[in-house]
Amino acid sequence: MLRASVVGLLGAALLIVPVAAQPPRPANPPDIAGEWTLTNNEEDTTAQPPLGDYLGIPFNAAGRLRSDTTAESIWGTPEYQCRPHSAPHQWRGLGGARILKEQDPLTRDVKAYHIQFMRSLDWPVFMDGRPHPPAWAPHTWTGFSTGQWTGNTLKITTTHLKDGYLKRGGPQTSDMFTMTDYLTRHGDVLTIVTYVDDPVYMEEPYVESTTYTIDLTSNVAMETCNGTAFAENGGTDRHHVPHFLPGQNTALTEWLKKDDWIPVEPTRGGAVTLYPEYHATMNGTSNAAALKVPMSKTSVDGAKSIAEQSPRDGQVHLLPVQGNIYMLIADGTNVTVSMGADGVMLVNTGAAAMSEKVLGAVNQLANQSVTPPVPNSCFGASCPGAWGWASPYMNSIISSPAPPRPIRYIVNTSSAPEHVGGNEKIASAGFFPRGASFGAAVESIGRHASIFAHENVQNRMSSANAPAASQPTDTFFDEFQKLPEYFNGEAVILYSAPTANTDGDSFVYFRHSEVIAAGNLLSSVSYPIIDVAKGGSLQGVIDGLNKILDIAVAEYRGQGGTWVVPGRGRLSDTADVASYRNMLTMIRDRVKDSIAKGMTLAQVKASRPTMDFDPRFGSTTGAWTTDMFVEAVYKSLQERK
Amino acid sequence: MRTILSLAAASAILAGSVAYAHHSYAATYDVTHEIKLEGRIVQFVYRNPHSFVHVATNDEKGASQRWAVEWSGTTQLNKAGVDKESLKVGDVVVITARPSRVAGEYRALMLTLKRPSDGFTWGSQGQQVD
Numbered sequence: 001m002l003r004a005s006v007v008g009l010l011g012a013a014l015l016i017v018p019v020a021a022q023p024p025r026p027a028n029p030p031d032i033a034g035e036w037t038l039t040n041n042e043e044d045t046t047a048q049p050p051l052g053d054y055l056g057i058p059f060n061a062a063g064r065l066r067s068d069t070t071a072e073s074i075w076g077t078p079e080y081q082c083r084p085h086s087a088p089h090q091w092r093g094l095g096g097a098r099i100l101k102e103q104d105p106l107t108r109d110v111k112a113y114h115i116q117f118m119r120s121l122d123w124p125v126f127m128d129g130r131p132h133p134p135a136w137a138p139h140t141w142t143g144f145s146t147g148q149w150t151g152n153t154l155k156i157t158t159t160h161l162k163d164g165y166l167k168r169g170g171p172q173t174s175d176m177f178t179m180t181d182y183l184t185r186h187g188d189v190l191t192i193v194t195y196v197d198d199p200v201y202m203e204e205p206y207v208e209s210t211t212y213t214i215d216l217t218s219n220v221a222m223e224t225c226n227g228t229a230f231a232e233n234g235g236t237d238r239h240h241v242p243h244f245l246p247g248q249n250t251a252l253t254e255w256l257k258k259d260d261w262i263p264v265e266p267t268r269g270g271a272v273t274l275y276p277e278y279h280a281t282m283n284g285t286s287n288a289a290a291l292k293v294p295m296s297k298t299s300v301d302g303a304k305s306i307a308e309q310s311p312r313d314g315q316v317h318l319l320p321v322q323g324n325i326y327m328l329i330a331d332g333t334n335v336t337v338s339m340g341a342d343g344v345m346l347v348n349t350g351a352a353a354m355s356e357k358v359l360g361a362v363n364q365l366a367n368q369s370v371t372p373p374v375p376n377s378c379f380g381a382s383c384p385g386a387w388g389w390a391s392p393y394m395n396s397i398i399s400s401p402a403p404p405r406p407i408r409y410i411v412n413t414s415s416a417p418e419h420v421g422g423n424e425k426i427a428s429a430g431f432f433p434r435g436a437s438f439g440a441a442v443e444s445i446g447r448h449a450s451i452f453a454h455e456n457v458q459n460r461m462s463s464a465n466a467p468a469a470s471q472p473t474d475t476f477f478d479e480f481q482k483l484p485e486y487f488n489g490e491a492v493i494l495y496s497a498p499t500a501n502t503d504g505d506s507f508v509y510f511r512h513s514e515v516i517a518a519g520n521l522l523s524s525v526s527y528p529i530i531d532v533a534k535g536g537s538l539q540g541v542i543d544g545l546n547k548i549l550d551i552a553v554a555e556y557r558g559q560g561g562t563w564v565v566p567g568r569g570r571l572s573d574t575a576d577v578a579s580y581r582n583m584l585t586m587i588r589d590r591v592k593d594s595i596a597k598g599m600t601l602a603q604v605k606a607s608r609p610t611m612d613f614d615p616r617f618g619s620t621t622g623a624w625t626t627d628m629f630v631e632a633v634y635k636s637l638q639e640r641k
Numbered sequence: 642m643r644t645i646l647s648l649a650a651a652s653a654i655l656a657g658s659v660a661y662a663h664h665s666y667a668a669t670y671d672v673t674h675e676i677k678l679e680g681r682i683v684q685f686v687y688r689n690p691h692s693f694v695h696v697a698t699n700d701e702k703g704a705s706q707r708w709a710v711e712w713s714g715t716t717q718l719n720k721a722g723v724d725k726e727s728l729k730v731g732d733v734v735v736i737t738a739r740p741s742r743v744a745g746e747y748r749a750l751m752l753t754l755k756r757p758s759d760g761f762t763w764g765s766q767g768q769q770v771d
Contacts, residue, residue: 234708
């Protein structure tokens, strides 16, 4: 399924990315295929540093706090139990490495390498010059890799990675890092130099090298994971998120009781601790803050990379998701489209200013979907399925193709302008079946697509005097609402997320396509927008995300499977939703702790309870700043006291 | 002598089968503390990468708690003579374990397990979770 999705993604990428130039033909590079045994690296072979050992890691303050407060027992949450090692740790994991070649049978050029470890998924490295997917494509444990030979060295560039860790047991990475591996073969030895460039959590790229030796007799095993996805952390709360409050992880310096010759400061990481100049701090002639070192610069513009997941470029981009479902990225807001024999359903309609372009994209998609080229597989009037005077082939040639199926339903997950803005124009472009002689006689019936939403969406829109034609035609008030019949061959279910972003939010589950449109519950580019005045709360958002996690199922090793379309940002899966839920739970507990200590809103803001997540999701400008988010969190938690 | 040889052989087997967990035990559990759990097995998950014994116990207030005690994977347990039939739901067991580093979690790492009804034990002769 993932393969199919990736193929789909690449198909989408071709729509918007210039065709790549033909790659240069390889000039007889060394053969790196085979079974390799881990020989050594800069650390012990277990590659398991003690808890709190950040020596040699160029952490910034956010990365340090994120690592201090993340508990290793996060592995026990149902969504993470079967995840493979994070990509930066794979070369250091035990069990060896296998490198396979995928060759073009005609030219015998290497089209791709496949690298495998004991605790990894297959890691394909494409050598055919294909571009990397767009920024709104999903991130995976393995990421998306392309390779290029330079002399005897294979350079592998990997993007689209999930958040994880540099090493077992502590140092964390964000999901915005790129990884560059340089593989060089010297006889029977393979040297791998890895650059991890994480603009969110590091001051400069982290560099490590690892050595392997060819081993004709080894065979890389695969560790199975037949977990039942119960909550391994005990108790009966399957949504429990283990973590430490800032300053309360007392185990970080345990190892220094034994290695007491190591000063504490460099164990906290930071770029200056990596340079010879740092010695000056040891004899007291300087201090770390005053040091000037020739620091490497990150080559990744973090803010730009995050923004590209939800581009505000005035355009509509298309991403096929799975089954009937497509994702439109419409100037910073996602629209989910179900397309099939019954017609079109949209989950949200984007901003009003984008409705013409959204409609154009939907129509283009509808035309492509319902009038594909018809292969000629039968001749004559007796062919199965023939309707008319000749075979299907003749019909498709002589008669004109049928028009695309209409837009029949719109679902609004929220009353937010960026989700209902296109309602009026797009609903009026569609129609609902008028029931032949029953409804046809009544002029007002069937002239618009039906608009579904929670009743509080209608209340909000009505209160705001929104045009009548833009308001929901069918509302629900219960925990969930099923469409009365299949649409495009599947059940569609609306789930209420009460007191989440507002009091009217919901998410939509396409039960056969296995896709969830999460609305504003999920964003890969910002903290959730919580309108406390309209009944929103942080706990409501967390509850909504937990409900999504209860429904969604990973395809394999904690990724893929049920895809989740966020209100803004890249296409996501269960692990991404869990990561976002984990973050919000950590922030909730920090602010709750502060409230319990009697801290005022101003004091809580000054304590920066979101500091380790701000470089990834925060903002100091725009319509939803970190300051506004913290205030909403504080107020909504205070109300629940 | 036979006992000594058996223990030596078992040690060699265990040493040869070391495969570090995908997550770090030292980072997950507080190896400086030990807890004791007495209760009834409610689930035995014999699986990879790690097995789990779920035990219902009563806390100091008398409330029932469900503990998840992490054990070795199937290969390691099998070599130590433990298979999926070794424990049954309803068995009353006494477990010593390392607690989670996160306060409030009902999670622990198996040190020893004893079933008083028939004397079945694990961990008291040098076996350890790996």
